[in-house]
Amino acid sequence: MRVAVLGAGVAGLTAAHRLVLDGHGCAVYERWPGLGGQAATIDVGDGALVERYYHHLFPSDRHIAALCEEIGLPDELEWLPSKVAIFTGGRSHPFTTPLDLLRFGPLSPLARLRMGAAVVLLQRRHRTAEPFADMTARDWVVRHMGRQAYDVVWGPLLRAKFGERCADRVSMAWLWSKLTLRRQIRGQDARGERLGYPRGSFETIFRRLAERIEQHGGRVLIDRPATRVARDEAGFAITPGAPGSFRAGHDPRSFEPAGPPERYDAVLATVPSDVFEALLDRRLAEELGDPYLERVRAAEYHTALCLLMEVDRQLTDSYWTNVCDPGVPFIGVIEHTNFVAPARYGGRRFAYVANYVEEGDPLLELDLDGLLDAYDDGLRRISPAWSRDAVKQAWRFVEPAAQPIVTAGYPRRMPPLRTPVPGLVLANTTQVYPEDRGTNYAVRLGEDAAAALVRSAAVR
Numbered sequence: 001m002r003v004a005v006l007g008a009g010v011a012g013l014t015a016a017h018r019l020v021l022d023g024h025g026c027a028v029y030e031r032w033p034g035l036g037g038q039a040a041t042i043d044v045g046d047g048a049l050v051e052r053y054y055h056h057l058f059p060s061d062r063h064i065a066a067l068c069e070e071i072g073l074p075d076e077l078e079w080l081p082s083k084v085a086i087f088t089g090g091r092s093h094p095f096t097t098p099l100d101l102l103r104f105g106p107l108s109p110l111a112r113l114r115m116g117a118a119v120v121l122l123q124r125r126h127r128t129a130e131p132f133a134d135m136t137a138r139d140w141v142v143r144h145m146g147r148q149a150y151d152v153v154w155g156p157l158l159r160a161k162f163g164e165r166c167a168d169r170v171s172m173a174w175l176w177s178k179l180t181l182r183r184q185i186r187g188q189d190a191r192g193e194r195l196g197y198p199r200g201s202f203e204t205i206f207r208r209l210a211e212r213i214e215q216h217g218g219r220v221l222i223d224r225p226a227t228r229v230a231r232d233e234a235g236f237a238i239t240p241g242a243p244g245s246f247r248a249g250h251d252p253r254s255f256e257p258a259g260p261p262e263r264y265d266a267v268l269a270t271v272p273s274d275v276f277e278a279l280l281d282r283r284l285a286e287e288l289g290d291p292y293l294e295r296v297r298a299a300e301y302h303t304a305l306c307l308l309m310e311v312d313r314q315l316t317d318s319y320w321t322n323v324c325d326p327g328v329p330f331i332g333v334i335e336h337t338n339f340v341a342p343a344r345y346g347g348r349r350f351a352y353v354a355n356y357v358e359e360g361d362p363l364l365e366l367d368l369d370g371l372l373d374a375y376d377d378g379l380r381r382i383s384p385a386w387s388r389d390a391v392k393q394a395w396r397f398v399e400p401a402a403q404p405i406v407t408a409g410y411p412r413r414m415p416p417l418r419t420p421v422p423g424l425v426l427a428n429t430t431q432v433y434p435e436d437r438g439t440n441y442a443v444r445l446g447e448d449a450a451a452a453l454v455r456s457a458a459v460r
């Protein structure tokens with residue numbers, strides 16, 4: 001079977017890798033001039049690669065660890081100590097271990113104990129997310145941890161990730177996965193946290209996958225997006241877009257076509273839901289039908305606005321500082337080189353200023369300098385070492401489909417991987433549930449999507 005895979009992010013590369021190993025022909029179309037999608041890297045100078053958006057792995061991320069083994073990178077993942085803090089009430093409070101929680105001054109002693117006990121009980125009593133599918137995280141937190149825990153910690157964290165409009169609707173199933181899967185607060189995990197990072201950046205994994213796809217006869221076509229997907233009696237037709245189309249944004253209808261349609265027996269799309277719908281020609285959209293497309297349209301995303309900076313000094317002593325302060329216009333400072341040592345980069349230091357915003361937020365209008373101006377005061381409050389002249393280089397990245405918003409009742413609205421059209425599969429971050437989307441779950445999704453495609457195409 002000849003398959004077109006749309007997107008060379010983790011899900012697309014994993015799916016294409018499985019399909020070529022199973023003997024299928026595969027071409028991967030990618031809009032960006034690089035591999036890895038949301039986990040893609042850039043060359044920050046002297047050949048050093050750093051992700052556009054901060055990335056790490058959790059010890060429970062077994063799918064990506066298994067993939068590294070399979071592709072001959074068994075020692076690639078390194079597990080490094082990490083320190084987390086919460087900035088609230090004008091200062092940063094350590095928030096890595098259970099002891100940190102017990103000392104967390106912004107909560108009353110009773111509220112701290114209640115929060116710790118609620119997490120332990122949740123981890124012990126609930127092995128699945130099912131009981132929480134229709135409950136909001138807010139209701140559960142207020143009931144089991146108390147109002148103060150919601151107002152001071154969880155409410156601000158949920159608003160940071162999902163926005164003012166959606167935070168109170170976020171599913172408890174999503175928070176259950178955060179509180180139970182990633183880390184136990186008993187045993188060895190209680191003493192500190194270790195997170196994973198590939199020795200040569202995430203790029204090492206992507207390059208190895210692309211090499212293996214090509215060794216098995218597949219093609220990985222970066223800077224070659226799909227602009228249209230059609231289907232007739234003979235199969236599917238992909239119209240490729242011209243190089244440089246990524247400069248025109250995300251909507252494939254605005255890309256210049258580059259040559260005639262290319263023919264395939266099946267299509268596996270890993271692009272965001274709105275891009276998927278924009279790719280369909282009218283006849284194919286009709287074949288998919290409204291019940292399926294309504295689920296695709298129900299996807300809601302929060303946009304990531306991320307500033308990556310090379311700085312000449314250490315800004316904080318944490319890897320990850322969550323900002324729970326309405327006076328600061330961003331949600332976190334992630335100091336990459338407090339996690340991966342600066343020695344890896346010849347002594348250079350890198351930090352991200354993280355933000356999630358709604359489409360149309362005025363911050364999205366700002367260029368790099370404007371963003372640095374807007375963040376200057378907040379950065380000074382969080383880091384006594386901050387000054388604008390600490391910045392040696394900076395980059396600004398925007399990802400519209402960064403964070404799917406998982407609200408109560410989500411499984412009933414999630415589109416299945418197999419579409420009603422035989423040979424057409426959709427697999428994107430909106431179909432990761434109940435876990436928070438991440439590279440590990442994109443590997444699982446890619447594997448599931450390849451299997452779903454083979455089953456779906458057999459029906460034709």
Ligand SMILES: Cc1cc2nc3c(=O)[nH]c(=O)nc-3n(C[C@H](O)[C@H](O)[C@H](O)COP(=O)(O)OP(=O)(O)OC[C@H]3O[C@@H](n4cnc5c(N)ncnc54)[C@H](O)[C@@H]3O)c2cc1C
Pocket residue numbers: 006007008009010011012029030031032036037038039053054055056057224225226227250252270271272275304306399402403427428429437438439440442
């Ligand atoms: C700010 C941020 C921080 C994150 N932090 C972490 C973390 O610490 N750890 C972690 O594991 N995960 C993290 N993630 C999430 C992780 O990166 C994603 O869940 C994962 O990479 C998604 O992979 P995917 O292949 O499903 O989707 P994507 O990476 O979105 O891949 C889809 C691909 O489709 C391409 N595409 C779009 N339109 C077209 C078109 N018309 N034709 C062809 N191709 C097209 C895109 O360019 C993209 O490469 C983070 C994400 C963000 C945004």
